[in-house]
Amino acid sequence: MTKPAIKTPAAQQEQLTAARDEFIAQWGIMGSSWGINRTMAQIHALLMVSTTPQSTDEIMAELEISRGNAHMNLRDLVGWGLVRSVIRKGERKEFFEAEKDVWKIFCTVVRERKRREIEPAMLVLRDCAARTAGLTIPEAKAFHDQTKALSEFVQMADGVLNKIAKSEKSSIVPFALKFLK
């Protein structure tokens, strides 16, 4: 008698939990090395692989974090547009679910980081270049040239990201891919 090829639900559950925990941990690590709060990334990971909307209490239990922490990070995720809150009829409690479409997630992150971090930096770069435009001493000339080059580069990158993020569909990058290299 050989072992059955199909695993018992209990065994499957165990295997799933292990994989899910690893996924959540890794998404947290990735987040923090890109300047995103680790807990926020972990909540996001958890919600991305949940089949039903989760309550604050479920999230607190799953990630072993405090109510305050769960609450604040959920608010931030909603603010980013990566998570939305849903209310079930007849229930007072608030539940949360994440956007699951990978391309939409990507576009949202691009759009938000552009707005929060690239645009302010671009203004400063432009300003640095502008206010040293007429200067004649060599040090100033070099500074102007370098900041101008940076500001033009960032502006170009901003344009690319704009187009990618606005499109909200996955066909464009694979298409553009053909023209690279």
Added chain:
Amino acid sequence: MTKPAIKTPAAQQEQLTAARDEFIAQWGIMGSSWGINRTMAQIHALLMVSTTPQSTDEIMAELEISRGNAHMNLRDLVGWGLVRSVIRKGERKEFFEAEKDVWKIFCTVVRERKRREIEPAMLVLRDCAARTAGLTIPEAKAFHDQTKALSEFVQMADGVLNKIAKSEKSSIVPFALKFLK
């Protein structure tokens, strides 16, 4: 009698220093919001707008940081390939200069972050998808589908970054830009 249109070197120097300080500060802020040590980003900014290679002591003085801090961050920048050390003949001291070509800087950063952060994450994602491939319970199916979609997306993004970073020239993105939107 009108003021002369040309500013004195002293006035220019003052204007330059103000702009330079703002640039260094902003580059530091940008770095830290993208997960890069603020001091490292500031040293990088300083070297990008310096006309001559700088010694550790000059960097320490300019940014008001300790020797240890300057040293470690300079090593990291050299490790990233964004800064190289130069030795002047007849001098014992080590001097540092940054790559100034904006496109090369961008490619280096892309290549390094890909290697340090995207590739390890990709392995974990693939692993999470693979080890839940055969499972039949709905939760596991959902987990598998989501991690598979993520891993394929990251793999695709990795491919795009590869081509962009390998090319090392600025003509390709503006060209690809035409095909977007």
Added chain:
DNA sequence: ACATACTTTCAGTATTGATTGAAAGTACGA
């Protein structure tokens, strides 16, 4: 072998950012 000029390390400290938990706030139904 020694002095000088520099670089490197790292234990201790400071700074920053994240987390807790309990108190205050809000909304709803009885």
Added chain:
DNA sequence: TCGTACTTTCAATCAATACTGAAAGTATGT
């Protein structure tokens, strides 16, 4: 209006990360 079920806030605490500075290490010239 009161009680219950929940959400929100925030001062205090904790954890992670960055920074300092002095001591140890290394290379070079005499």
